Every structure is written in C-alpha cells, then in structure tokens.
Amino acid sequence: MTALAIRERAEEALLPPLVALLIALVAGDLLILSVGQSPASVFALMLQGTWGNAYGFGQVLYKTTTLICTGLCVSVGLRAGLFNIGGEGQLAAGGFAAALVGLALPATTPSLIAVALCVLAAIAAGGVAGWVPGVLRARFGAHEVITTIMLNFITLAALNWAISTRLRVPETLHTRDVHAGALARLSELVPAFHGSAANVSLLIALAAAALTGWYLFRTRGGYDLRAVGLQPEAAEYGGVRVGSVWIRALTMSGALAGLGGINFVLGYKHYYEDGFATGYGFLGIAVALVGRNHPGGVVLASLFFATLSQGGLAINAVVPRQMVDVLQGVVIIAVAASVPEVRRVLRIGRRRSAEA
Amino acid sequence: MSDGAEPLAARLSGIFKSYGAVPANRGASLDVAAGEIHALVGENGAGKSTLMRMLAGLFPPDAGRIEVNGRDVTGWSTADAIRAGVSMVHQHFMLIPTLTVAENVILGREPMRGLSLDMAKALIEVRTVAEESGFRVNVHERVRDLSVGEAQRVEILKALFRGARILILDEPTAVLSPPEVQELWRVLRSLRESGGTIVLITHKLDEVMAVSDHVTVMRHGETVATMLTTETTPAAIARAMVGRDVDLVMVSSARRAPPLPSRPSPPLPAAEGASRRRPTATASLTPLLVQSLTVKGPRRERRVTDVSLSIAPGEILGIAGVEGNGQTELVEAIAGLRAVASGRIALGDRDITTLDVRRRAALGLAHIPEDRQRRGLVLDYSVADNLILGRQASFAHRPAGRLDRRRILANARDCLARFDIRPADPALPARALSGGNQQKVIIAREMGGDFSVLLASQPTRGVDVGAVEFIHAQLRAARDAGKAILLVSAELAEILALADRVAVMYRGRIVGLMPRDEASVETIGPLMTGAQDAAAVPA
Numbered sequence: 048m049t050a051l052a053i054r055e056r057a058e059e060a061l062l063p064p065l066v067a068l069l070i071a072l073v074a075g076d077l078l079i080l081s082v083g084q085s086p087a088s089v090f091a092l093m094l095q096g097t098w099g100n101a102y103g104f105g106q107v108l109y110k111t112t113t114l115i116c117t118g119l120c121v122s123v124g125l126r127a128g129l130f131n132i133g134g135e136g137q138l139a140a141g142g143f144a145a146a147l148v149g150l151a152l153p154a155t156t157p158s159l160i161a162v163a164l165c166v167l168a169a170i171a172a173g174g175v176a177g178w179v180p181g182v183l184r185a186r187f188g189a190h191e192v193i194t195t196i197m198l199n200f201i202t203l204a205a206l207n208w209a210i211s212t213r214l215r216v217p218e219t220l221h222t223r224d225v226h227a228g229a230l231a232r233l234s235e236l237v238p239a240f241h242g243s244a245a246n247v248s249l250l251i252a253l254a255a256a257a258l259t260g261w262y263l264f265r266t267r268g269g270y271d272l273r274a275v276g277l278q279p280e281a282a283e284y285g286g287v288r289v290g291s292v293w294i295r296a297l298t299m300s301g302a303l304a305g306l307g308g309i310n311f312v313l314g315y316k317h318y319y320e321d322g323f324a325t326g327y328g329f330l331g332i333a334v335a336l337v338g339r340n341h342p343g344g345v346v347l348a349s350l351f352f353a354t355l356s357q358g359g360l361a362i363n364a365v366v367p368r369q370m371v372d373v374l375q376g377v378v379i380i381a382v383a384a385s386v387p388e389v390r391r392v393l394r395i396g397r398r399r400s401a402e403a
Numbered sequence: 404m405s406d407g408a409e410p411l412a413a414r415l416s417g418i419f420k421s422y423g424a425v426p427a428n429r430g431a432s433l434d435v436a437a438g439e440i441h442a443l444v445g446e447n448g449a450g451k452s453t454l455m456r457m458l459a460g461l462f463p464p465d466a467g468r469i470e471v472n473g474r475d476v477t478g479w480s481t482a483d484a485i486r487a488g489v490s491m492v493h494q495h496f497m498l499i500p501t502l503t504v505a506e507n508v509i510l511g512r513e514p515m516r517g518l519s520l521d522m523a524k525a526l527i528e529v530r531t532v533a534e535e536s537g538f539r540v541n542v543h544e545r546v547r548d549l550s551v552g553e554a555q556r557v558e559i560l561k562a563l564f565r566g567a568r569i570l571i572l573d574e575p576t577a578v579l580s581p582p583e584v585q586e587l588w589r590v591l592r593s594l595r596e597s598g599g600t601i602v603l604i605t606h607k608l609d610e611v612m613a614v615s616d617h618v619t620v621m622r623h624g625e626t627v628a629t630m631l632t633t634e635t636t637p638a639a640i641a642r643a644m645v646g647r648d649v650d651l652v653m654v655s656s657a658r659r660a661p662p663l664p665s666r667p668s669p670p671l672p673a674a675e676g677a678s679r680r681r682p683t684a685t686a687s688l689t690p691l692l693v694q695s696l697t698v699k700g701p702r703r704e705r706r707v708t709d710v711s712l713s714i715a716p717g718e719i720l721g722i723a724g725v726e727g728n729g730q731t732e733l734v735e736a737i738a739g740l741r742a743v744a745s746g747r748i749a750l751g752d753r754d755i756t757t758l759d760v761r762r763r764a765a766l767g768l769a770h771i772p773e774d775r776q777r778r779g780l781v782l783d784y785s786v787a788d789n790l791i792l793g794r795q796a797s798f799a800h801r802p803a804g805r806l807d808r809r810r811i812l813a814n815a816r817d818c819l820a821r822f823d824i825r826p827a828d829p830a831l832p833a834r835a836l837s838g839g840n841q842q843k844v845i846i847a848r849e850m851g852g853d854f855s856v857l858l859a860s861q862p863t864r865g866v867d868v869g870a871v872e873f874i875h876a877q878l879r880a881a882r883d884a885g886k887a888i889l890l891v892s893a894e895l896a897e898i899l900a901l902a903d904r905v906a907v908m909y910r911g912r913i914v915g916l917m918p919r920d921e922a923s924v925e926t927i928g929p930l931m932t933g934a935q936d937a938a939a940v941p942a
Binding site for chain 1: 781784830
C-alpha cells in the first residue's frame with residue numbers, strides 16, 4: 048500500500064473522533080454558558096482536577112482501567128458482529144469471583160500465586176457470563192442483544208442476593224476484606240499518586256489490550272473472527288464454523304469485562320461491593336464506538352471518558368455534575384453521526400485535489 | 404446521438420460520480436431520443452447502473468447535468484422522477500410477495516374513495532394499463548406464486564401504472580429463460596410503439612442487436628461511443644467496450660454463436676498444449692459423484708430433488724437452467740455449505756456427505772461461488788488476506804495460530820502476477836477492485852493450488868469481456884489438466900462454449916442430460932422452462 052493510501056486510512060480513522068470532540072466542546076461551551084459560567088474557566092477547572100494534579104490523574108487512570116476492559120469487551124464482540132451489552136454483569140461477575148477466591152485463599156498464600164488465581168477467577172467468571180449468550184446465539188439463534196441485557200439483570204440480581212444475604216459485612220453491601228491477592232497501588236511505585244485508586248490493574252488492562260490487538264489482527268483466530276463479523280457467509284465459505292466463532296468471541300468478550308473486576312476488588316477496595324460496576328458496562332459501548340473497535344483506540348477513548356467522568360467531579364461546585372453526562376451523550380452521538388459524514392467530506396476533498 | 408433532430412427524452416452531460424474513492428462515472432454523457440429503445444452496454448463496473456440510477460433520482464451526481472424532456476432535473480429525487488414519468492426496474496425486484504399483482508401495482512398510488520381503498524376501480528385501472536401494453540398477467544395472483552419473468556412484468560406494469568414514459572431496465576434478462584426474454588422484447592417493442600422511451604442496461608450484445616435503436620457503450624465510467632444499432636456489429640460494440648478486439652464466441656449470443664463453437668487455444672497461464680482430452684469413460688475413479696441428492700430449504704420445501712450426477716476427470720459438466728431452479732442449493736450442498744436431506748456425495752473414494760467445508764476443501768474440492776461479493780470475498784479484507792480464505796489454517800503457526808505474514812504476502816505476490824490481477828497491490832481492500840479483478844482473486848485462490856474437483860458457479864457473471872476470456876481459458880486449461888469441473892451458468896452461451904456434457908435443471912430436478920453435440924438452444928430452451936417436465940435422468 049502506498050504512503051498516500053496509509054495516510055488516507057489514518058485520516059479516516061482519526062478525524063471522525065476528533066470532529067466529534069470538537070462538536071462536544073462547542074456543546075459543552077453552550078451548556079456552561081447556559082448556567083451563567085465562563086467555559087474557559089470551567090474547562091480549566093476540569094483540566095486542573097484531572098490531568099492537573101497527581102491525585103486527579105491517578106483517579107483518571109483508575110477509571111481508565113475498568114473502561115479499557117469493558118471497552119475491549121464490546122469491541123471484540125462487535126468485531127465478530129455481535130453486540131454484547133452485558134458488559135456490566137460480566138464485569139460484576141469477574142469482580143465477585145476474584146473476591147470469592149481471595150476470601151477462600153489463606154492469607155498466607157504467596158501473593159503472586161494469590162494474584163494469579165484471583166485474576167484467573169475474574170477472567171473465568173466473565174468468560175462464563177459471556178459464553179452463555181454465545182451458546183444461546185449459536186445453538187438456538189437467540190439474539191445476543193436480548194440475552195445479554197437479560198443476563199445483566201440475572202447476574203446483578205443474583206450477586207445482589209448473594210451479597211445481601213450471605214456475604215456482607217453487616218450494615219454494608221460489601222464482603223469482608225480480601226487479604227490474599229491484593230494488587231499494589233501505583234502510589235507505591237510513583238509516590239505522587241498518593242491517595243488515588245490507580246493500581247497495577249492498569250498495566251494488566253494495557254497488556255490485555257495489546258494481547259487483544261495481537262489476537263484480532265495477527266492470528267488465524269482473529270482472522271476468522273473478523274471475517275465472521277464482516278461477512279458471515281464468506282467466513283462460512285472459507286471453512287469457518289460461524290457458531291463456534293460466535294461462542295468464542297462472546298466468551299472472550301465476557302472474559303475481558305470480567306478482568307476489569309480486579310481493578311476495584313483487588314486493586315482499590317479489596318472487597319466486592321454491590322454496584323461497583325454500575326455504568327461501566329454501558330460506558331464501555333461508548334468507548335468501543337469512539338475507539339473504533341481498535342484496542343489502541345479503546346485505550347485512548349477510555350482515557351478520554353475517564354477524564355470526562357473525573358472532570359465532572361472537579362467542576363461539581365460550579366456547574367451541575369449532570370453536564371458531564373450530557374457531554375458524554377453528545378460525544379457518542381457526534382461520533383456515530385460524524386463517521387460517515389467526515390469520510391464523505393474527506394473523499395470529496397480528495398477527488399477535488401485529484402482532479403485539480 | 405448521430406442526428407440531433409429528434410426530441411430528446413433525456414440528456415445527461417458530463418456526469419461525475421464516485422463511491423468513496425472509487426470513481427464510477429467520469430464525465431459520462433448520454434442522449435436518449437423520445438420513443439426509442441436505447442441500449443447502454445459496458446463491462447461490469449463501467450458505470451452503467453450508476454449513471455441510470457442518477458437519472459432515476461436515487462442519488463445526485465457529483466458533477467454534471469441531467470435533463471429530462473429539456474428540463475434541468477439534476478439531483479432530483481426518486482419521487483420527482485416518478486412524477487415526471489421516469490422509472491427504473493432494478494435487478495432485484497421491489498415487490499411484496501404476499502400481496503396480489505394488483506395490490507403491488509397500485510402500492511403508493513392507491514385509488515381512493517373517501518378514506519377507503521377503491522379496489523374495484525384499482526382492478527379496472529390495472530387491467531387497462533396491462534391490456535394497453537400487451538401484458539399477460541393475472542392481476543389476482545399473489546406475487547410469491549409468480550415466476551421470475553412474470554414478477555418482472557409486474558415491476559414494469561407498476562412503473563407504467565405510475566405513468567412512466569421513460570423506463571430504465573437494469574439487466575432485465577439475467578433471470579429469464581429464452582422464451583421469457585422473447586416475451587420481454589415483445590412488451591418493450593409495444594411500449595415503444597405507444598411512444599414510450601426505454602433505456603436497456605445490458606452486457607449481452609445479442610440483446611442490443613435484437614431490440615435497440617441506438618447503443619451507447621460505456622468504459623471505465625465514460626461513454627465512449629454511441630451508434631445506430633442497424634449500422635454497427637457485435638464485434639464493433641465489443642471493441643468499444645474493452646478498447647481492443649475480443650474473441651466473440653463467449654460474449655455473443657447462443658443464437659448467433661456457431662452450433663459448435665471452435666475452441667481457441669487458451670492464451671494464458673498453465674496453457675499446456677491445447678490438445679483437448681475427451682472424458683474417458685474408463686477412468687477408474689470418478690472425481691465427483693452425487694447420488695439421489697435431496698436438499699431442503701428453510702421451510703422444509705424441496706430445493707433439490709433426487710439429483711444424481713458424476714463428472715469424469717478432464718470433463719466439464721455444464722448445468723443449464725433458469726436461475727432459482729435449485730442450482731445454487733445443489734452447488735452449496737456439494738461444497739458443504741448446506742445440509743443434505745438425503746443422498747450421498749463422494750469425492751474420489753471418500754464419502755464427503757457429512758464433512759464440513761474445510762475438510763472437503765482439504766480433499767481437493769475447489770469452489771468459485773456464485774455471489775463473489777457476499778460469499779467469495781471478505782470485501783474489507785486485503786487482497787492478500789482474501790487470497791488465503793479457506794486455507795488460513797495452513798498460513799498459521801501452531802499453537803497460538805499466529806499468521807505468517809511473510810508467506811501470506813509471498814502467496815499474494817505470486818497470485819497477483821500469475822493471474823494478472825490489477826492493481827497488483829496485495830494491501831488494497833478487495834472492495835476497491837473491479838468486478839473482473841475480484842473474480843480473478845477468487846479464481847487465483849481456488850484454481851492456483853491443488854484441487855481435483857472444481858465447482859464453478861456463474862464464474863463470469865458481471866465481469867468484463869476481457870476477464871470472461873481469461874476465466875474461460877482457465878477453465879479449459881484445468882479441464883485439459885484432468886480436473887473435473889461442475890459449471891453452473893445462467894448463460895446458455897457459456898455452457899455451450901465450455902461444457903462437454905450438459906444437464907438442465909428445472910424445479911430442483913435434472914430434467915435433461917446430453918452430450919455437448921446434442922445440446923443447442925433448441926433442445927435445451929424448452930427443458931429450461933419445464934416444457935418436458937420428465938423425471939430426472941440419471942447421469
């Protein structure tokens with residue numbers, strides 16, 4: 048492929064999110080003006096509360112970690128042509144399993160082994176939660192959008208029941224503290240992060256993103272998976288068992304979301320708490336959308352949405368916190384709308400320059 | 404147009420249109436006189452359909468001007484076009500199967516009495532239009548019970564009911580049997596008699612010669628020539644289509660082709676001495692054997708009924724038939740893409756009836772699928788990645804399945820060179836290639852490696868004339884190298900040009916099987932329409 052073609056591809060991949068960002072910025076300005084504040088000072092405040100100090104940035108990184116996992120979850124599903132909306136339940140299941148294993152292990156377990164077991168438990172629980180809709184789709188033709196939504200309810204209700212009746216510390220909705228399998232905070236490596244929730248789960252999530260990218264684009268499994276997502280009939284013709292790929296993709300998708308559970312359970316609070324996953328599953332859809340289902344894009348989009356989310360806390364005193372939720376919505380809608388439009392404009396521009 | 408005296412029904416000038424980065428029209432211009440049948444011909448991808456869709460208002464041109472009856476209508480909508488009497492009949496019908504003919508025809512223009520539908524008036528109006536234009540169709544019949552030819556007449560009727568005076572037909576004969584084609588010509592001529600204007604998009608030169616008054620040739624998005632049909636020849640048109648001389652045996656009509664077309668020696672790769680081997684009846688092992696095969700559709704209806712056939716090494720068995728008579732299902736069942744209800748399929752000495760696609764391919768079964776854009780290629784994958792589809796396992800390292808990019812690229816460069824695929828860029832997405840080159844990618848993949856049996860389904864559909872020659876040469880070369888080939892084609896001319904034996908499928912059965920010497924339009928045509936709906940003839 049020529050250098051020009053590569054440049055054109057890069058433009059088409061990067062420009063739509065940037066245009067969407069610009070639109071969101073303008074919408075944000077209008078919102079801020081409407082509550083009688085100065086946009087510049089509010090955005091400055093937002094930046095100061097997120098990237099402007101180590102604690103704020105640590106919190107951003109903490110949120111980024113979970114979003115990378117749920118974003119990868121949605122991306123892997125979409126690459127196989129499946130819309131996994133069950134990220135939240137799968138995330139919760141992963142966190143719960145990590146906590147259970149952590150509680151079951153004696154406190155004397157060597158930490159490396161304990162961490163490995165807890166992480167594997169999180170991956171396995173998320174994987175099972177994804178495998179179920181995969182099988183339902185492949186064997187019975189049940190649409191994954193329906194089944195993953197419903198499994199969200201089932202998983203979250205079952206976990207809520209388990210916590211509230213069996214496992215909780217009285218007067219709370221969380222388990223006892225998990226001592227085995229705790230992950231180090233980033234502040235232990237970089238003292239400036241002191242007090243923030245960021246922990247080495249971030250590195251695990253980044254490794255998961257790298258591994259996902261390698262799998263999708265460098266292996267035969269990924270070749271088959273993407274072929275199924277793009278053109279199932281062609282994949283079938285190419286000897287790919289479409290049903291098996293669906294099951295495999297949703298299992299991997301669920302496992303990635305499940306992995307995200309360690310961020311809260313092993314890295315931050317060291318217990319499982321009901322509701323820790325709230326919102327992350329759905330924000331994962333936005334991350335995948337803005338990140339164009341590419342692991343690298345997912346990491347960047349996670350950072351962006353985490354910044355927005357943390358920034359909302361920082362500006363709470365000046366403008367309503369809900370403004371950030373509106374902005375999130377604007378970004379997502381703008382990305383969805385701008386991808387085809389920006390491409391169209393790019394191509395018209397290219398033809399003009401080619402004719403000139 | 405040669406003389407500017409006639410009033411123009413439509414004039415398109417300097418039309419540019421691109422789909423994404425791919426230009427479809429590059430300064431195309433077309434004048435259509437009122438009351439004529441104007442053929443628009445060109446290779447697939449030449450931009451014929453694109454140009455006409457803009458005339459019908461489906462989308463605006465990027466640049467250029469469209470006039471209808473002298474009025475500038477550039478960039479109008481389909482609703483505007485229909486109001487002005489411009490209507491397009493697409494390759495894929497836009498009818499509602501569960502409604503009757505009359506209900507389909509009046510859809511969107513229902514005669515009303517107050518707030519309710521005036522069905523009595525509707526029936527009268529539909530019958531009137533049908534009679535005026537010489538249609539034979541039962542207005543009470545449900546569309547799902549119609550044959551393809553009848554459904555197409557309903558589409559035309561619908562356009563006329565809406566007051567169409569300029570009718571655009573996009574490859575209307577692709578789905579018709581020879582008698583149905585004749586019926587269509589009769590209808591079009593009668594429309595012309597009553598003052599209608601018709602643009603006929605086609606790539607079949609015999610159709611151009613049979614019905615058109617003028618012919619305009621498109622090549623690479625440009626209109627390169629407009630000729631008076633009576634003053635030109637198929638050879639001249641073909642030359643304009645590809646910009647050079649072509650072997651007309653494959654592109655001219657069955658009717659015009661000599662009864663036993665001479666076989667030009669394959670000009671291209673793997674052309675071993677063109678000495679043609681007759682299939683040997685004594686071959687010890689039949690490469691492909693199908694016994695009493697029955698295949699059912701999604702609603703348990705029979706699509707293929709009790710089909711038996713065998714192909715010898717070095718033989719091409721052609722399956723003729725109007726599309727939709729079970730050919731697709733037969734080929735997909737043999738390829739492993741469709742479950743078999745009963746019967747047996749054997750590849751050499753192996754029973755493959757229950758094997759999956761990959762195992763069948765590994766045993767030497769190659770398959771050129773009829774729908775290359777849906778089945779044959781992953782359009783967003785690079786050419787290199789498409790060239791390993793079906794063999795991706797052998798390009799991956801164990802145990803993790805890491806793809807060997809170096810070998811994939813080497814394989815691609817080899818295929819691109821050997822099969823002259825253009826542009827020769829392995830990283831380009833398959834989507835960016837022309838129809839002919841897309842098909843070459845599939846041919847390279849399926850025929851470039853080792854195989855003993857080839858299923859070739861509509862191998863030259865919608866590819867340009869040059870690619871047709873190339874593909875036919877490839878098929879002949881494979882036959883001469885001892886491969887067994889099952890050729891399914893809706894083009895009788897293609898079957899007659901290539902096959903050693905000809906089978907005819909009708910309603911899921913093989914209703915006729917004959918050696919090439921006995922096959923002709925006269926013997927096969929009636930079988931295709933079920934005129935001799937006899938029991939299946941064992942192969």
